Amino acid sequence: MPSPNSSDLSPASFILASIPGLEAAHFWMAIFLCSLYIVAVAGNCAVLFIVKMEPSLHSPMYFFLCMLAAIDLTLSTSTVPRVLSFYWFNTTEISFGACLVQMFLIHTLSAIESTILLAMAVDRYVAICHPLRHAAILTNTATAKIGLVAMARGVLFFLPLPLLLLPLPFCRSRVLSHTFCLHQDVMNLACANTTPSIVYGLTAILLVMGLDSVLICLSYVLILKSVLRLSSWKERLKVFSTCVAHVCVVLAFYVPLIGLSVVHRFGKDLAPLVHITMGNIYILVPAVLNPIIYGVRTKQIQRRILNLIHIYNDSTAQ
16 A cells, blocks of 8 residues: 555545554455445335335335335445455555545435435434324325435535535545545544534534434424323334334444544544544444345334345246
């Protein structure tokens, strides 16, 4: 790997992080990440296909699930192939422009996913607390509009991040902390005043992910209050079981996000392995777990998957 201060390093590029002492294990690390990526792609494509083919799943909750699947596919595809190229072919440099585009996609798609998770929480709240009004409030048209608002919200809030970094000079070490580009990671390498970028980045995260998490918690407080009014524990568990999959998906998204933020804020002295591992968890864990969680919790998805397996086995047997 070239030295960070070498004279032949392009001034318009960054060096992706490696783990000192584990260069020989890059091949096997890539195999593991590639396996997770294949699972993520297969699982999310299966969700999209099954929801499209299963009329009983044509409801707002599963349309939102399709949006999550599309986001996870785009997010993992915008990062993992570049990471695999790093591990397998030692392509350690990424151009400044490509880094900014990747950074924009990661943060924007994360913001869109956060908004969709909030919409799913509202869907659960309306379905449980106001069941008679659910069909009238969350129509297919309303669901589509929510998806468009989520996309516009993510783009408008996080497009300024790369624009704020674009004019900055980078005269320090150009070695990133991850095998992909994140705003705070790139910003820390600038040798100019980054206060506007810091303030705006923090504000955007608080107004999107922070606000969404608070509203999701509020939705579940109201759901719990409604559930506890039911007469028996059996009824309470039956009603709340419809929220279990969504709660798991929310945790799969926010726990890695919070963990990565803590590592960036307080873990400057931590080993590179911690930064790289947390980054990969943040990118891949939601994409891998989301289709598995809903596959386990949804009988229609299970039944469709079993039917596809039977059809495949019959075709190969002939």
